[in-house]
Structures are given as structure tokens and as C-alpha cells.
């Protein structure tokens with residue numbers, strides 16, 4: 001269990017290092033204060049994962065450092081039932097002149113393992129890294145992915161009850177990231193508490209039970225990961241429009257400046273009949289009706305299809321597809337994403353649509369609507385398949 005009560009952390013910012021010295025000598029305040037974390041409280045029970053999301057500089061890494069004791073909070077308390085380890089900024093606590101194996105021993109000692117525990121676990125830690133003979137080479141010869149392998153292996157084998165994961169995980173290759181994810185799941189299933197920081201929203205949705213949206217050190221939203229991720233998207237979009245636009249625009253029907261509205265999103269089957277059920281592999285259209293409250297040129301319309309877990313299954317937009325969208329005031333227009341073969345696997349899905357300028361909604365969000373249509377994909381008379389996408393392999397037996 002991780003329990004955090006009202007923690008705050010303020011940094012002193014100096015224009016130059018010499019200002020720090022002058023402050024001591026002349027006893028004059030030469031710094032500005034910066035609140036990196038403000039009055040933050042949360043608990044992560046055993047067997048649960050909390051996701052921390054937010055923009056660059058929101059305070060996520062500072063929170064992890066406060067949890068792991070690298071930083072001490074100015075006010076408030078952090079209580080961990082047992083040991084906390086994790087993957088923080090790459091290379092923290094490692095000596096680059098030492099070999100991989102020596103770094104394992106030093107790091108494990110620092111994490112509280114006795115010499116006999118280290119001896120007992122050393123082979124397991126080394127074997128998990130899959131670094132082969134490199135384990136005897138100095139760390140300065142390692143790539144960032146290799147350092148990450150070492151750091152993760154020591155941290156997860158140090159018998160923690162709580163674990164923190166920062167973006168450092170993303171420097172690993174796809175194979176090792178999956179291996180780490182599997183280990184993190186096992187840790188969680190064994191009753192461990194995890195705090196996970198990532199800019200990868202799909203990873204947050206898959207791994208986390210709850211999430212917090214941090215903004216300038218303050219938790220502005222807490223709840224189910226999908227809700228918090230939608231709030232994050234809204235938060236980013238809000239920065240791109242004026243406050244008045246936002247006040248007028250944010251409602252149950254999405255948010256944005258609303259000069260152009262997404263009026264409806266409908267699905268059509270291969271016979272152009274409106275439907276909520278599509279047959280996998282058959283043609284289908286997603287029709288988005290826009291209404292111009294004002295005339296706007298060169299807009300981008302994007303869609304994201306999400307599965308029942310809220311994971312992004314597919315997303316595209318007119319910018320990537322190299323089409324310009326001009327909308328006139330008072331006019332409606334239909335934009336159609338037409339699929340020759342709708343190759344999703346059987347299951348329930350939702351569509352999020354957004355109209356904005358530039359390549360992404362971060363530039364200027366005009367209207368964003370989460371879950372504006374829901375539908376189901378079912379199998380037709382083609383052979384059964386499992387999974388999210390319909391691939392169409394040919395099967396050759398004995399070279400036929």
C-alpha cells in the first residue's frame with residue numbers, strides 16, 4: 001500500500017549557480033520559489049496500479065522521487081507498507097565506471113538486500129537482463145536500453161512491495177518492454193502497489209486501475225483511467241482556445257471552440273443502410289456530419305476507434321490522408337471515411353471524432369466528441385478468427 005497525504009515540494013530556482021553562493025554569503029534571498037508538487041494526496045492499495053499523467057513539467061517525476069525517498073517532501077507524509085523500488089530516470093544510482101555485475105551488487109545493497117540475498121538472487125537478476133557477456137563490461141559501454149534492462153532487473157528482484165515506473169521503460173526494445181510489462185503484471189497480481197508515469201495513454205489504460213491528471217503540481221482530476229485520459233485531452237485542447245470559447249464549448253457533447261460542430265456520426269453498411277452492426281471484412285462507411293457556425297478553412301477531421309477496454313484500435317485524420325476540409329457558415333457537410341473491407345475483429349467499439357487545425361488537436365481544437373458513436377462488429381460467413389484485426393492468411397500444407 002502506498003499512502004500519500006498532502007505532500008508539497010517547492011524548489012528554489014537560481015538564475016546562475018553563483019547566486020546560490022551569494023545567497024549564503026550575503027544572507028540575501030537570491031532565488032525564486034517554484035511549487036513542483038502542491039497538496040497531493042492519494043493511496044494505492046496492494047494489487048493496484050495508479051497512473052500519473054500530465055504535460056511536461058506537471059510534476060510526475062517529482063512525485064516518483066518523493067515516493068522513493070530521492071526527494072523529501074516539504075510538507076505532508078509518504079507512507080509505504082514495505083520497500084519501494086522502481087525504474088526512475090535512467091542510470092540513477094549507477095556508477096558508469098563499474099561493470100554491470102558490480103552495479104547490480106551496489107544497487108541491490110542500496111535497495112536493502114543483504115550480501116547473502118544478493119548472492120542468492122544474482123544469477124536470476126543477470127539472467128533477466130539477457131545481457132550475456134556484456135554484464136562484465138563497464139556501464140559506460142552500455143546503450144540506454146541496456147542500462148534500463150539492468151536497472152529494471154535489480155529493482156523488480158529487490159523484493160519490493162511498491163514499484164514506480166517512469167518513462168525510462170520506453171527506452172527498452174519492444175521485446176524487453178513486453179518482458180517488463182509481464183513482470184509488472186506478476187508483481188501486481190502478487191499484491192504489489194504500482195505508480196506508473198507515462199505519456200503512452202494506451203499503456204495507462206491497459207495497466208492502471210485509477211489515474212491522476214497532474215497540472216502544475218496539483219491533481220486536477222482523479223478517477224477511471226479512460227475518464228482521466230479524456231480529461232487530459234480536453235485539458236490540452238483547452239489551452240488552444242480562449243477561455244470564453246471553452247466555457248461556451250465544453251459540455252456533454254464534447255468540447256472545443258465550436259466554430260464548427262460535429263453534429264452526428266453514423267455508420268453505414270455495404271448497402272448504404274444506417275447500422276450499428278458491421279460485418280467484419282465487408283465494406284462500411286463512417287459518416288461524420290459537420291455544421292459550420294462560422295466559416296473555417298483547411299480543417300482536419302480525425303477519428304479514433306476504441307475497443308471495449310478504451311484502447312485505441314485505429315485512428316487517422318484528413319491531414320494524414322492529405323485532404324483539406326473547408327466549412328462554410330450555416331452549411332452542413334458530410335465527410336465519409338469509406339472502408340473497402342472493415343477489418344476489425346468481432347466486438348464492441350466506440351468512435352471518437354475531432355475537428356481541429358493542423359496535424360493534431362493540440363494546435364487548435366474546434367470540436368472533440370468522445371464516444372460519439374458505438375457499434376459492434378460481428379463475423380459474417382467467413383471462417384472464425386480471434387482477436388482485434390482480421391488478417392487474411394493463406395494456409396499452405398505440405399507446400400501445396
Ligand SMILES: Nc1ncnc2c1ncn2[C@@H]1O[C@H](COP(=O)(O)OP(=O)(O)OP(=O)(O)O)[C@@H](O)[C@H]1O
Pocket residue numbers: 011012013034036054055056057058059060061062063
Ligand atoms: N531539482 C530541481 N530544481 C528545480 N526545479 C526542478 C527540479 N526538479 C524538477 N524541477 C521542476 O519541477 C517541475 C516538475 O518537473 P517534473 O520532472 O516532475 O515534471 P514531469 O511531469 O515529470 O515532466 P516530464 O513529462 O517532462 O517528464 C518542472 O518545472 C521542473 O523544471
